[in-house]
Amino acid sequence: MTDRTDKAGLQVSRVLADFIDDQALPGTGIAPDAFWAGFADMVNMLGPRNRDLLAYREELQRQIDDWHTLHRGKPFEAAAYRAFLNEIGYLVPEGDDFTIHTTGTDPEIAQIAGSQLVVPIMNARFALNAANARWGSLYDALYGTDALGDVPQGNGYDAARGARAIAWGRAHLDAVAPLAHGSWADVDRLEVVDGMLSPALRDQGQFAGHAGSGATLTVLLRVNGLLIELEVDPTSKIGAQDRAGISDIRLESALSTIMDCEDSVAAVDAEDKVLAYGNWLGLMRGDLTEQVTKGDQTITRALHGDRGFTRPDGQEMTVKGRSLMLIRNVGHLMTTPAVLDAEGREVGEGLLDAMCTVLIAMHDLQKTDGIRNSVAGSVYVVKPKMHGPDEVAFAVEIFDAVERVLGLPANTVKLGIMDEERRTSANLKACIRAAADRVAFINTGFLDRTGDEIHTSMAAGPMVPKGEMKNAAWIKSYEDRNVDIGLACGLQGRAQIGKGMWAMPDLMERMLAEKSNHPQAGATCAWVPSPTAATLHATHYHRISVTQRQDAIRAGGPRGTLDDLLTIPLAQGTNWSDDQITAELENNAQGILGYVVRWVDQGIGCSKVPDIHDVQLMEDRATCRISSQALANWLLHGVMDEARMMQVMQKMAAVVDAQNAGDPAYRPMAPGFDGPAFRAACDLVLQGRTQPSGYTEPLLHDWRATAKTMTGTAQ
Ligand SMILES: CC(=O)SCCNC(=O)CCNC(=O)[C@H](O)C(C)(C)COP(=O)(O)OP(=O)(O)OC[C@H]1O[C@@H](n2cnc3c(N)ncnc32)[C@H](O)[C@@H]1OP(=O)(O)O
Ligand SMILES: O=CC(=O)O
Numbered sequence: 001m002t003d004r005t006d007k008a009g010l011q012v013s014r015v016l017a018d019f020i021d022d023q024a025l026p027g028t029g030i031a032p033d034a035f036w037a038g039f040a041d042m043v044n045m046l047g048p049r050n051r052d053l054l055a056y057r058e059e060l061q062r063q064i065d066d067w068h069t070l071h072r073g074k075p076f077e078a079a080a081y082r083a084f085l086n087e088i089g090y091l092v093p094e095g096d097d098f099t100i101h102t103t104g105t106d107p108e109i110a111q112i113a114g115s116q117l118v119v120p121i122m123n124a125r126f127a128l129n130a131a132n133a134r135w136g137s138l139y140d141a142l143y144g145t146d147a148l149g150d151v152p153q154g155n156g157y158d159a160a161r162g163a164r165a166i167a168w169g170r171a172h173l174d175a176v177a178p179l180a181h182g183s184w185a186d187v188d189r190l191e192v193v194d195g196m197l198s199p200a201l202r203d204q205g206q207f208a209g210h211a212g213s214g215a216t217l218t219v220l221l222r223v224n225g226l227l228i229e230l231e232v233d234p235t236s237k238i239g240a241q242d243r244a245g246i247s248d249i250r251l252e253s254a255l256s257t258i259m260d261c262e263d264s265v266a267a268v269d270a271e272d273k274v275l276a277y278g279n280w281l282g283l284m285r286g287d288l289t290e291q292v293t294k295g296d297q298t299i300t301r302a303l304h305g306d307r308g309f310t311r312p313d314g315q316e317m318t319v320k321g322r323s324l325m326l327i328r329n330v331g332h333l334m335t336t337p338a339v340l341d342a343e344g345r346e347v348g349e350g351l352l353d354a355m356c357t358v359l360i361a362m363h364d365l366q367k368t369d370g371i372r373n374s375v376a377g378s379v380y381v382v383k384p385k386m387h388g389p390d391e392v393a394f395a396v397e398i399f400d401a402v403e404r405v406l407g408l409p410a411n412t413v414k415l416g417i418m419d420e421e422r423r424t425s426a427n428l429k430a431c432i433r434a435a436a437d438r439v440a441f442i443n444t445g446f447l448d449r450t451g452d453e454i455h456t457s458m459a460a461g462p463m464v465p466k467g468e469m470k471n472a473a474w475i476k477s478y479e480d481r482n483v484d485i486g487l488a489c490g491l492q493g494r495a496q497i498g499k500g501m502w503a504m505p506d507l508m509e510r511m512l513a514e515k516s517n518h519p520q521a522g523a524t525c526a527w528v529p530s531p532t533a534a535t536l537h538a539t540h541y542h543r544i545s546v547t548q549r550q551d552a553i554r555a556g557g558p559r560g561t562l563d564d565l566l567t568i569p570l571a572q573g574t575n576w577s578d579d580q581i582t583a584e585l586e587n588n589a590q591g592i593l594g595y596v597v598r599w600v601d602q603g604i605g606c607s608k609v610p611d612i613h614d615v616q617l618m619e620d621r622a623t624c625r626i627s628s629q630a631l632a633n634w635l636l637h638g639v640m641d642e643a644r645m646m647q648v649m650q651k652m653a654a655v656v657d658a659q660n661a662g663d664p665a666y667r668p669m670a671p672g673f674d675g676p677a678f679r680a681a682c683d684l685v686l687q688g689r690t691q692p693s694g695y696t697e698p699l700l701h702d703w704r705a706t707a708k709t710m711t712g713t714a715q
């Protein structure tokens with residue numbers, strides 16, 4: 001039984017009430033009574049609207065299901081389908097041209113293009129690492145991963161491998177910051193004389209500053225707005241082997257980081273929410289620390305400070321040591337047992353997130369020195385899973401209300417719009433207009449978007465296998481239109497246009513080869529799963545000027561069409577071989593089970609799970625949405641029956657158990673197949689058709705709460 005206390009008519013879990021009153025509010029100038037009264041008003045005013053918007057989602061989905069059921073087996077008529085979507089209000093008029101008015105953003109949002117890291121906020125160790133991932137060692141990223149084609153072997157330093165990393169780094173400098181004469185590979189001394197770098201760069205404007213001198217010199221270069229740091233230290237292991245004594249090339253890497261309260265975490269009750277909010281508070285106050293033990297060494301991880309350099313003109317400059325932090329709230333769907341309204345209903349989790357995360361960010365807004373996040377005085381909230389312009393307008397209303405309660409200037413909160421639901425993609429211009437005063441990014445969350453693609457048209461017929469989705473007409477149009485519309489709405493120089501996650505965290509060679517497609521496509525940022533990936537992906541922004549790409553794209557005129565966007569990825573017939581069907585079933589089942597078992601039993605919201613080809617994949621709720629919707633779709637259309645599905649689930653549960661054999665906290669699913677994790681995974685498929693928009697969170701939350709009750713850890 002949750003211990004609750006009355007706050008302005010709300011029944012608030014005591015653990016949350018204490019956290020807000022004793023930790024989050026002190027120092028903000030907001031009194032507890034004012035906070036809770038303001039939140040109660042918000043719940044009363046916006047709660048019913050929230051429920052109406054969700055009911056409208058369901059109503060539209062029902063009409064779409066009916067339309068497909070009526071037309072099944074007949075040739076698909078795109079024009080009739082589009083007319084129907086207009087008629088039911090799924091498609092709304094685009095409206096006149098306009099440009100956004102967002103002001104007061106930090107340079108990382110509006111001016112500089114670079115990697116965007118995402119991190120589960122409930123993991124303090126990772127969250128601190130992410131905040132500090134503004135800077136990363138290029139040598140470490142090359143040496144420690146498969147970026148050079150192979151992974152390091154053994155424990156000691158492999159000098160030949162080190163030499164390959166150094167050679168790669170020098171070749172990169174030749175490509176992006178060439179010398180006036182010769183190659184970086186041949187430099188045998190670096191120095192700064194009278195504000196000039198020696199040897200001279202072809203473009204002296206790329207020399208941005210320096211610190212120290214002689215044997216402890218640090219040189220800063222600036223390429224497409226991103227800083228590159230050359231560290232000279234001939235006494236270090238690497239520097240001693242280097243002709244110029246360069247010990248590392250450090251890159252400005254994760255320019256921005258999304259601290260995630262959504263799809264990469266498992267937060268089902270007040271205790272979980274307080275952990276998430278507590279870490280955010282530590283990051284915003286600047287005092288979060290975590291003990292990190294590796295081998296026999298324990299260190300205290302804390303936020304890095306800023307550093308001072310001297311510019312070529314002799315002026316001092318400060319270089320930020322941390323990534324600009326954004327906070328992803330949950331969407332409009334879920335409610336939370338952390339707070340009950342006057343009628344005893346759970347309140348919208350999105351309302352609670354909005355109020356608490358912005359309150360906490362006030363600790364940063366009030367600072368004038370030290371460890372600051374937004375120097376421009378903004379709070380960046382990423383809002384996921386919104387369906388269409390009315391839901392974006394509702395998010396704006398939420399933040400209007402939050403700003404009023406907290407006494408913040410209007411539009412302090414900037415909004416990141418995840419373009420990851422089909423109704424948002426199809427009405428993107430109207431969605432951006434709805435947030436024109438505060439939009440700070442649009443981002444193609446292609447993983448959720450793929451899940452919604454399957455769910456929306458679930459009744460139309462069996463879809464292509466998961467791996468073929470990336471070649472479908474809708475997704476190309478979706479990616480192109482997002483950039484086209486973003487540029488047409490004036491995001492260039494004002495807000496980020498972002499692209500999606502690299503979901504193969506261990507395949508860095510492949511990421512280096514492929515992810516340049518994101519800046520090439522005009523994206524000012526794209527998601528990476530780890531600090532190392534942020535460093536490697538930064539090299540793409542050195543090579544590609546996103547501003548120039550955006551100018552060229554805009555000059556070329558709009559590309560993706562709405563008709564392509566609305567083209568349903570139906571399979572052309574279902575004459576797959578039995579082996580093909582088995583492979584698809586097993587692959588999806590393994591991903592679902594491997595993810596869900598850690599989510600439900602251990603509360604881990606983001607995991608690396610191998611696929612059936614043994615490629616480690618980042619799995620979160622969005623990837624789980626795809627896999628479960630893909631299986632639900634094939635089940636609905638008889639590609640397999642329930643008995644076969646259950647057989648596959650049991651077989652793959654045993655495989656997942658074996659994969660986790662080394663984890664002492666792991667509870668095997670086989671041979672009983674009756675624990676909450678296995679049942680959750682099966683429900684995600686069996687009930688996938690009727691889950692709201694095909695989301696995984698309602699079932700995951702229920703089963704996690706059950707598992708917590710079973711183990712006596714429920715709040
Ligand atoms: C569709 C979407 O919504 S995508 C957005 C949601 N997804 C994410 O946020 C992905 C974030 N990434 C992660 O959570 C992790 O990288 C995973 C789960 C994919 C892999 O985790 P692991 O298997 O533990 O990674 P691995 O063992 O390779 O590396 C761990 C180290 O890398 C660091 N690390 C890994 N990912 C991150 C990250 N995103 N941010 C900061 N540090 C990270 C850890 O701090 C750790 O280093 P440490 O020991 O010095 O603390
Ligand atoms: O949130 C990101 C996605 O791809 O979904």
Ligand SMILES: [Mg+2]
Nearest residue numbers: 420445448622
């Ligand atoms: Mg998403």
